[in-house]
Amino acid sequence: MAIVAGWLVGTVARAMRVTPQGRILVLDVPEWPGNLAGQHLDLRLTAEDGYQAVRSYSIASFGEGTSVELAVDMLPDGEVSPYLVEDVEPGDMLEVRGPLGNFFVWRDSQTEPVQLIAGGSGIVPLVSIARAHRAAASTAKFRMLYSVRAPEDAYYASELAELVDDSFALDWVYTRTAPEGFARTAGRITRADIEASTLPVADNPLVYVCGPTGFVEAVARILVDLGHPAERIKTERFGGK
């Protein structure tokens, strides 16, 4: 099996503005070999003068098929994300390389409890994993903690709410603005949040953490402090210095 198949041509099939700063893009990639839940791809743009820029994006879709879903958050100083969030339209072509990475993945053969913790657009690979869990009708105990600035910044909020059942629990942390009536005061995620709203060490969960570097470092430190073995914590970081 080839590790990386090289660059594949994709066409933007749909582009949906879903948050003030972000869009969901669905690409049609005829040669896409399918992907595991949690994998990512590299996306390459080529300017008219030949200059190329490559970025990595997590994939929200999973499984077989040639439709590949991404959710892209705009970074103000970025050279790729503003184009993807503001300009690209259905019918536009771009190139992708992947799927990449077998580290931050979930397979439906896994039966252990899983805790998912997302910060901001770090939700993307975790949505993929949550979708795969539902699609497989897996009874593995899942719990998700999703930290966002404000309710309108959340990706996939209604879909996630619909996933909630006996084997999937969903908890929110709002860092700037909480919805009216929400019990917790807005603020950054704390040890108390993680203790109250994630699976306990006694369940020996596999923990997937994805978000900005500072968020991931803070959460991972708290998890280890609470007694989770480091090897049970999988992290994926983006941005930040």
Place this chain on the structure above:
Amino acid sequence: MPEHAHQVNVPVTRVDGNAAAGPLGEILRLDITTAIGTCRHCGTAAALSEAVVERDAEGVIVLCRSCGHTLLTYISRDGRQYLEFAGLKSLNAATS
């Protein structure tokens, strides 16, 4: 996920080993996100997905998350590829 600038006067944003999976997968023919890399400087052995990666238009630099030393550098420029294993003592990867 990662964003970074290509101009030399703009700092490169740090990401993680996932951003190196594409370019290094093509040249090394292995999944570096699951490969365990051992740092020559501090001896830490960890999946390279957890490493610090600085990526720009020409390549990637992979750094040990524990001690910050450079593990490897990959540059693709002017039709040439350059790979240097500065501080990567060993790489232990699954057979694909």
